[in-house]
Amino acid sequence: MRKFTIALDVMGGDVGPHIPILAAKKSLQLHTNLSILIVGNQTLLHPFLQKHNLLNHPRLHVIHTDTFISMEDNPVYVLRHVSGTSMHLALDLVAQGKADACVSAGNTGALMLLAKQALKTLPGISRPALVSGLPNNCAGHTYLLDLGAILQCDSDTLFNFAIMGSVLCEKVEQIKSPTVALLNVGKENNKGNDIIKRCADLLKQTPHVNYIGFIEANDIFSCQADVVVTDGFSGNVALKSYEGMGRVYLSQLNKALNTNFYSKLLGRLLNPILKKQLKHLHPDMYNGASLIGLRGIVVKSHGSANEVAFTYAIEQAIKEIQWQIPACVAETLETVLSERDCLSHE
Structure with missing residues (x-):
């Protein structure tokens, strides 16, 4: 059974980090081959991790950062002037190959711009x-x-x-x-x-x-x-x-x-x-919108998602990892676009 890792930006969204942490616990129970990287402020996360017996979980690790992107932050300003947030780090983990996917309930505009910057789009795609x-x-x-x-x-x-x-x-x-x-x-x-x-x-x-x-x-x-x-x-x-x-x-x-x-x-x-x-x-049953057209997997959860809904967003990411969606999309796009180029030159 193939092992895979998902990075969770737990600091975005409207309801705080406890919901993503509960969803992470549920997902770890459902998938024994899953590891999760929790990205957020370790001091703030510690009480929630302790409450749910996750502090020493062998397949859950915390990546610390003091800062995060709020739902009110201007995405363009964030792109140009902000770095080191939980969203930045979660996406960087995917870009570096340390995670197979990123799931975030944070600012949609910022997620789209930062994902494009960190992961780049597939050939022929301008924006995800x-x-x-x-x-x-x-x-x-x-x-x-x-x-x-x-x-x-x-x-x-x-x-x-x-x-x-x-x-x-x-x-x-x-x-x-x-x-x-x-x-x-x-x-x-x-x-x-x-x-x-x-x-x-x-x-x-x-x-x-x-x-x-x-x-x-x-x-x-x-x-x-x-x-x-x-x-x-x-x-x-x-x-x-x-x-x-x-x-x-x-x-x-x-x-x-x-x-x-x-x-x-x-x-x-x-x-x-x-x-x-x-x-x-x-x-809750269809929470999790994919940013498709990137070289990596990014799933956007509703900002107000509850535990069940956020778990479904993680499940969406898992499905895309299993089917290697970016690679499949890239392969089809390459075929289609090359055929169109041939037709345009005839």
Whole structure:
């Protein structure tokens, strides 16, 4: 069994280091071949590690730093003027080959810029994209990218997203030739702007992506496509709308089942069934967005993630380590881009 190591930036996020530490403990229990490097202020971490009997754990080690990046810090300022933070060190551990992946709940903008600086992007990729597998109507996952890393994209960037999303979905979900769609305002070929249309033409020309055409926002999670590609602005809006609507649905369902005595009785009868059916829709179950397009593995957890959610972010990193996602993406990109160069010179 291959051994691997994950670096955790435990100082970022909204809830403090105790949540990542609890998640680390759970992950170490689940994976006997996993080692974890906890990056943070050793003085602050000591009480939590002592409380959870992790001080002398043979597969957990602390990398000390006094400083960290807050959620309010300006990412560009951090990139240019700050060093030595827990996020910097966690990413450096990956860059130096001392860790196979980095997981952080910290400042998203700073993580993206620092990851690009420390790990560099794959050939043909200008900036990494945020991608996550979100629960769909078939109890599976739809991979949506970009989720907010690159707000405005040209056709070539969207094309690269399609390649990367397809590779990630195929490996992690074990779906041979996953279907890929472009998010648009309509399914007809004449809909959308020139960027979307040109990207569609590019995707039709490559045999390496199972492109099925345009998809509208109301069908993102209807299982029509395994991968949905869009710019970071639209992707982030779609994600937040999805999460918000999910909360509204669960809130209304809870109210309906607590209206009166009979509804409460019905609620008790239905509760085991509803929990089972709706479990995969809970935000904790799909926490962990990957920064794809880098030469290393970086997973971004929600800043307010609880123990369960942060554990899922670590699990996402483990899956990408096992399937060597950066290498697989690089190989496919090299093939596709070389073929495009040949066609352009004919």
